[in-house]
Amino acid sequence: MLERSPGLARRDRRFHDWLVVGAGFAGAVLAERIANQRNERVLVIDRRDHIAGNAYDHLDEAGVLIHRYGPHIFHTNSEAVFAHLSRFTAWRPYEHRVLAEVVSPTTGRTVRVPMPINLDTINTLYGLHLTEAELEGWFAARAEQVAQVKSSEDVVVGKVGRELYELFFQGYTRKQWALDPSALDKSVTARVPTRTNRDDRYFTDTFQAMPKDGYTAMFARMLDHPNITVRTGMDFETARRRYDFRRLVWTGPVDEYFGHRHGRLPYRSLRFRHETLDREWALPTGTVNHPAEATPFTRVSEYKHLTGQAHPKTSVTYEFPAAEGDPYYPIPRPENQALYKRYEALADAERETWFVGRLATYRYYNMDQVVGQALATFARIEQTVPPAAANDSSAARAAAGD
Structure with missing residues (x-):
């Protein structure tokens, strides 16, 4: 015991x-x-x-x-x-939401948009007013033909094209795995869906709770x-x-x-920087991704979104992928x-x-x-x-x- x-x-x-x-x-x-x-x-x-x-x-x-x-x-x-x-815990209902901080291809300004990519992501990035029905065709017009989907790059460019691939996936993946997506199995980016509606939840599972x-x-x-x-x-x-x-x-x-x-066997590790801030909130959502390769960390998360804790201060964590350390990801x-x-x-x-x-x-x-x-x-x-x-x-x- x-x-x-x-x-x-x-x-x-x-x-x-x-x-x-x-x-x-x-x-x-x-x-x-x-x-x-x-x-x-x-x-x-x-x-x-x-x-x-x-x-x-x-x-x-x-x-x-x-x-x-x-x-x-x-x-x-x-x-x-x-x-x-559920034998060992009660639950707090929680649906995780993630924003990605990227530079808009049309305005050159830094914006935070929903991730996974959805209708609001595209309309915000490109200053458009597409509908759900129109977005599928918009993706199709930019998608590249891939004869055989083998790599993580193939998955993304085959769905949404190269510009969005480079904006959201290439840099993030290179940081996370120290490999280009073209060298990684297709399962890595296949975990992140692309949506044509406004659903901004990171997961769509039946049961979502903390x-x-x-x-x-x-x-x-x-x-x-x-x-x-x-x-x-x-x-x-x-x-x-x-x-x-x-x-x-x-x-x-x-x-x-x-x-x-x-x-x-090769593994990837992570290094964490935890910070407590003297204010009630720091981020608009539980996590903000930073796909740009020039930014050394991949994401920042704020726990009070997840836990529902009421506290006058808040704590956030920055994640830095690493080659050495505890093994996290095969x-x-x-x-x-x-x-x-x-x-x-x-x-x-x-x-x-x-x-x-x-x-x-x-x-x-x-x-x-x-x-x-x-x-x-x-x-x-x-x-x-x-x-x-x-x-x-x-x-x-x-x-x-x-």
């Missing part, structure tokens, strides 16, 4: 049926299901000093609730995923179970030396688990997928180990997709792994001095 007590050293020696490496979405969801549904003992570790992974939020020095690793906005079309997380008390509180409830022990500030090597366990859930980088034996290129497949073969051959999450399966997943993957993994565990025999567990626990 999350509580600390003077008896910690003795209890640390207990036998655990499972070791879960990583206290983010993948690890926490599986730990709770295993502890709750299978009544098995789970040790959850994380090398960071907190639970909740990249979704970790906390009060800053001014008392504003911020996300340490940049804004995390929950959205999903999966009723099952939303229902599962945990009412924050992500960390939701994770704390998820992990608050008599069968779960949490140790933060602990890495896998330390845990493996210190504890006995039957089975393992790994949510870290898959190449790290195997000692990078085939070489390192880089979607064919050669990287080929390398991952070699690690996937090793992972498939591992007995009693499950690889779950964005880093462990080298996929650019959203939070809800990680939850869905974890729930699907638990279903497979239920089908294939016999519950820990009570007499075996009792004997092992007795031997451990519990």
Whole structure:
């Protein structure tokens, strides 16, 4: 459990049926299901000093609730995923809106327009009065013919043409990935739709909400179970030396688990600059993107839009893509997928180990997709792994001095 007590050293020696490496979405969801549904003992570790992974939020020095690793906005079309997380949190309805700060091709002035591109984006940029019906033809007239859509560049120029591609996507993508969109898989820009209506929501999922008390509180409830022990500030090597366990859930980088034996899988990282401002509001929306390549950061976010917190001050975060640091984004290129497949073969051959999450399966997943993957993994565990025999567990626990 999350509580600390003077008896910690003795209890640390207990036998655990499972070791879960990583206290983010993948690890926490599986730990709770295993502890709750299978009544098995789970040790959850994380090398960071907190639970909740990249979704970790906390009060800053001014008392504003911020996300340490940049804004995390929950959205999903999966009723099952939303229902599962609703066991551990109430929700605050929230629909995220993003503006992009760009230079108008017609006036040369800097403007902020809705992103994803929609009817208002085009009318504002070009001083037009197009209707919904007219905009589709306007896009079609500028779209370039692409024989076979392979790259992120192909996706965008094939829909809206080169000028909008260069204005909104090229610089942003080069900063985010340190690669030109022409060198990135089509899945990257395919995540951002283009609309002909005035819908300015960044996401259109059925369920869009923020945990009412924050992500960390939701994770704390998820992990608050008599069968779960949490140790933060602990890495896998330390845990493996210190504890006995039957089975393992790994949510870290898959190449790290195997000692990078085939070489390192490429990831992109982020650096964050958090600022508290002595005013109530700083931005008109939750996030403002800065696509221009000359601007070193990609976006700025203001958390009070997301959380609904009332506070006389406000806090914002600037995001700077980086080559070094914690791995955040698997880089979607064919050669990287080929390398991952070699690690996937090793992972498939591992007995009693499950690889779950964005880093462990080298996929650019959203939070809800990680939850869905974890729930699907638990279903497979239920089908294939016999519950820990009570007499075996009792004997092992007795031997451990519990």
